[in-house]
Each structure stands twice: as structure tokens, then as C-alpha cells.
Amino acid sequence: MIRSALVWMGFAPDPAFAHAGGHAHGHGHSHHSHGDDDHGHTHGVIDATIASTAKGLWAIKWSFVILMLTTLAQVAIVLLTGSVALLADTIHNFGDASTAIPLGIAFLFARKAATRTFNYGLNRVEDLAGVVIVGLILFSAVYAGYVSIERLFNPQPIEMIGVLVAAGVIGFLGNEAVAVFRIRVGRQINSAALIADGYHARVDGFGSLAVVLGALGVWLGFPLADPIVGLVITAMIFGIVWQSARAVFTRMLDGVEPGIADEIKHTAEHVPGIVDVLDVKARWLGHKLRADVDIAMDPDLPVAVADRIASHYERELKNHLPALTAVQIRTRAAAV
Incomplete structure (x- = not known):
């Protein structure tokens, strides 16, 4: 889990070449088999071992539904409480859910046959969708950071602390449900990438629990706890932007692992x-x-x-x- 988090944040080497395989050779060369921890998590890039199976696509679809429902619930509570920490976590969860968007777009275009103009088909649409997703996540990170910094210098009272704590718990449970689901399906289809995505969702759940800590800090008389937690989560989102942009643009420039x-x-x-x-x-x-x-x-x-x-x-x-x-x-x- 720790390695997955470090790779996702861009602080550890990303052994993403395993995304092309996920295949353990039956030739007695164990040094070429790819384990569960050999995959990072990249927003906007579709993993081949997931995309090549109907069950993998099914897992991505339902992960999207669960995370989007979690995000919508948190949006409602953000409007009620005015918590910037919860706003940042909501943006973070939306970024996770949006990973499924380029998958759907890419498969719609990938079904189209090659033409005299597009001799290799339209699979590159996936990379363009990845760029859009990275751009949206970057905009969201900048917005979350701006709101958190503004609230740091101009503290405002947080209302309905109990509801805010509940929102953090909802975020944690939503991410944990996705984690369990992805890990279970990943093991069924032997997809190390989907298993790593599951561990990533589990790490994200701890980010949602940080909202709970911020709420408790406000309740104990530390109003700056909320914007500080918001900045911590914003830093996590910027980590996603850096790692994802590196992977997406490498592929767009015909780079391979x-x-x-x-x-x-x-x-x-x-x-x-x-x-x-x-x-x-x-x-x-x-x-x-x-x-x-x-x-x-x-x-x-x-x-x-x-x-x-x-x-x-x-x-x-x-x-x-x-x-x-x-x-x-x-x-x-x-x-x-």
C-alpha cells in the first residue's frame, strides 16, 4: 500500500511497463512475473490488462458509480457546512471517479474501423481524453488550493460539525468499498493494475478521514484545522496531476516504458x-x-x-x- 501511494504521488519509480503484460511466464523465469505491487495509479490512462476484459470494464463502471454517489453526497454536505477540507476531498474523489470517463470515450471511438484518413483507427482519442482529465484535475487542485489559502487568512465558522464528520466517514466508506471491489475483481481476472487501483482507493479513504480530523480540530477550538486539512488534500491532488500528466504526455509523444x-x-x-x-x-x-x-x-x-x-x-x-x-x-x- 505504501509503495502504491508513493508511486501514485510520483515519489517512487513507476514500473508501468508491467501494464502491457500482467502475464506471469510459465518458462521458469520468475523474475519476469508481475506482482500485485508492480503498478501505480494513473488518472486518464487506461490500463491494457483491465481494458482487455469485460469484467475489468465492469469493475471500472461500478467503481465510477460508487465514487460518484459518494462525491454527490459530499457536495451536498459542503453546501451545508462550508468546509474547505471537505470541498478538497470532494474534488479529490471526483477526480478518482472521472478516471472512468476517458475509458468510456476511448471505447466508443475504438470501435470505429480504420479509414483512409485514420489508418490506425481512433485509439489516440484515449490520450486526448487523458489530457482533458489532467487539465480538469489541475483546475480543481488550483481552485481547492485557492479556497483553502483564502480561508486560512479569513477563517469562517464551520457549522454542523457532526454532519461534517459524517461526510468524512462517507468518503472513507465509499473509497473502501471501491478498494475491496477492485481488489477482489482484480484477483479474479489476474489484473495487478486493478488490484493497485484498489489499494490506491484505500489510501484515498485515509484522505477522507483527514476531513474528520479537521472537523474535530474545529470542534476543539482550532478553526484553522479545516483549511490546513484542505491544503494537505490539495497537495495530494497536485501529486495526481504530476504523475498523471507525466504518463499521459509520455504516451502522446510515442514514449513507452x-x-x-x-x-x-x-x-x-x-x-x-x-x-x-x-x-x-x-x-x-x-x-x-x-x-x-x-x-x-x-x-x-x-x-x-x-x-x-x-x-x-x-x-x-x-x-x-x-x-x-x-x-x-x-x-x-x-x-x-
Whole structure:
């Protein structure tokens, strides 16, 4: 849980290359299996191991519903109490819920066939939706920070402390429900990314409990407790913005996680007839991966045999990297 939180906040390396796989190899190479803790959480980026299964999409849809209901309940209480800490937490929970939005948009466009203009289809819409989500979360963070700072210099009485405490508890229970749900479904479909999302929701629940601490601080005679908690939660939202923007723009610029190339080279070790992997290039189109690979073979092999080896390699790649939807394999003669 702690590692997931650090990755999400951008303070630990993000081993997101595992998002392309989530596949534990049955070749006795345990160092290539991906565990539950190998995934960070990124708003606006769709994980391939979740998007590739109907149950994963189903989990995302219901997570969206639960978090949105939690957010709406908190909005009503913000209007009643005027708590900026609760406002910041509400914005935070809305940011979590909105992760499902690019997923829905992307799948609507991904269903459209490629055309003479859009030869690779419209999967890039997912990246554009991610940029929009990051922008909205950034705006929300700035607004929450502004309100918290303004309230810090101009304290105002917080009304209905008991209701405010209840709102914090509602936020915690909503996030915990999503956490349990995502972790359970993630284990059922063997998706480390969905499990990590569950742990992220659990960490967010502690953010909602911070609202309770702020309310108790106000009740004990420390009116600044509310805006201080609001600033803490605002800092958490800025952490989301930084980590998400880094991932989204990396993909938009055709960047991929270095581990993907390592996985492609490793897979060649399980295909008899491949002497070496000379070059690897890969790129994301939405949550789908495409790759170009140059491999070296014995120059004396018949063309038909070389074709069978290349076909075998392609099948192995798609088994090792479920997100890989298209791969172009070029063969070269190995140096004698």
C-alpha cells in the first residue's frame, strides 16, 4: 500500500511497463512475473490488462458509480457546512471517479474501423481524453488550493460539525468499498493494475478521514484545522496531476516504458531459430500496443521455415504482452 501511494504521488519509480503484460511466464523465469505491487495509479490512462476484459470494464463502471454517489453526497454536505477540507476531498474523489470517463470515450471511438484518413483507427482519442482529465484535475487542485489559502487568512465558522464528520466517514466508506471491489475483481481476472487501483482507493479513504480530523480540530477550538486539512488534500491532488500528466504526455509523444523492449527481447529466448533481436520499436495507441521488431536468423534457413519461426515469435509476443495488437517482424541474416 505504501509503495502504491508513493508511486501514485510520483515519489517512487513507476514500473508501468508491467501494464502491457500482467502475464506471469510459465518458462521458469520468475523474475519476469508481475506482482500485485508492480503498478501505480494513473488518472486518464487506461490500463491494457483491465481494458482487455469485460469484467475489468465492469469493475471500472461500478467503481465510477460508487465514487460518484459518494462525491454527490459530499457536495451536498459542503453546501451545508462550508468546509474547505471537505470541498478538497470532494474534488479529490471526483477526480478518482472521472478516471472512468476517458475509458468510456476511448471505447466508443475504438470501435470505429480504420479509414483512409485514420489508418490506425481512433485509439489516440484515449490520450486526448487523458489530457482533458489532467487539465480538469489541475483546475480543481488550483481552485481547492485557492479556497483553502483564502480561508486560512479569513477563517469562517464551520457549522454542523457532526454532519461534517459524517461526510468524512462517507468518503472513507465509499473509497473502501471501491478498494475491496477492485481488489477482489482484480484477483479474479489476474489484473495487478486493478488490484493497485484498489489499494490506491484505500489510501484515498485515509484522505477522507483527514476531513474528520479537521472537523474535530474545529470542534476543539482550532478553526484553522479545516483549511490546513484542505491544503494537505490539495497537495495530494497536485501529486495526481504530476504523475498523471507525466504518463499521459509520455504516451502522446510515442514514449513507452523501457520494460516493454526488455520483454520483447526476452520472449525471443523462447523461440528456437531466433539468433538475436537486432532492434525493437514500440508505441501505444490508446491502450493498444504496436511494435516493430528486427530479428536475426540463420541465413541458410529456407524461407518457409523462417516464416514459421516469425509466426511462432508473434504468437509468443501476444501471449507475453496481451496489450500487443499488432507487430511487424522483419528478418535479417545473422552474421556468420
